[in-house]
Amino acid sequence: MATGSESAGSRAGETPDGVRAGVAIHGAGNCPVVAASTAHDGPITGVNWTHAGDTHTEEFRARDPDAVDRADGVPAAASVVDLGDERVYRYDRPRDGECACRVIEELDCPIADARAEDGVLLLTLHLPDLERLRDIVSALDGIADRVEVRYLVHGAATDDAVPDRTLVDRGRLTDRQCEVLRTAYRMGYFERPRDANASAVAEALDIAPSTFAEHLAAAQRKLLEETLGEV
Known part of the structure; x- marks a missing residue:
């Protein structure tokens, strides 16, 4: 019978079955970053957020400040810093259960990257298996009009005979x-x-x-x- 340390070591040496997934969420109507992207020429990037009590604070980068001001459905955003070709914005809003990113995080799935372009929320996720991806798509039913898996990459095996494959989105x-x-x-x-x-x-x-x-x-x-x- 293996001890706890032996089991942990065995698990550490195993090749994980996880995946890297690119997910496009269409029709996330209550997302201010998505709203800003509908008027913005190019992607809204650098999307980060934090929660404190009942307040959701979000930050993003935009190349066209005028577009952010023109977009409907974007809360009053404070300009934080000008980076030359981009400007960083931050805004606060109440936490709610209709936020796609929050729904995913509540499934214990950190979001590796988030951006928005042309009214679509684009997320990169690192997941332990395909079953977790199915759980995410199911949980987003009712939050979004449509969820599209744009690419799926299985982790590279450690066996030198197996090539390191990367799928480009x-x-x-x-x-x-x-x-x-x-x-x-x-x-x-x-x-x-x-x-x-x-x-x-x-x-x-x-x-x-x-x-x-x-x-x-x-x-x-x-x-x-x-x-x-x-x-």
Whole structure:
């Protein structure tokens, strides 16, 4: 019979069966961050929150302060700090049982990352098994119009014979960013030596070279966040 310490050591040496899931929550109508994202060009990021008594305090980052002011359904948010290209906001509201993030946390599931874009709440979750993911989707029934699992990655095994697989969430890219990447790839922009330079790709897309560079940098940053986020 194994002792408690032996059992713990055995469990520590086992390869976990957990998953990394990207979940898109549509129709979370009572979420101020989602409301702000409907008027904002690009994602609302850096979403964090805390609870003190009956008060829910939330913080987020936005690149377009005017959009935050224009959005309906956003409580009066205090500007905390200006980071140059982004501004950090914070607001308070009463705690309630209709908050999607709170529903997930009450299932003992920390949220690894939260952001909102175009009225959709996008969450990254690290879960012990698929059953917990099913519990989350079921618990959100009635809180949201629809819950979409955008990607699912099983943890890499420790066996050297099994490759470390990572699934990239292309849903993070805008249609324009996908078009820029696809065109650049097809024209040989990423080849060495290049078959086409930035000016040629920009001309094919009918945009300025500076605009091409901006879209390309944004797309590459998102893809690198997906593949290197845990490194």
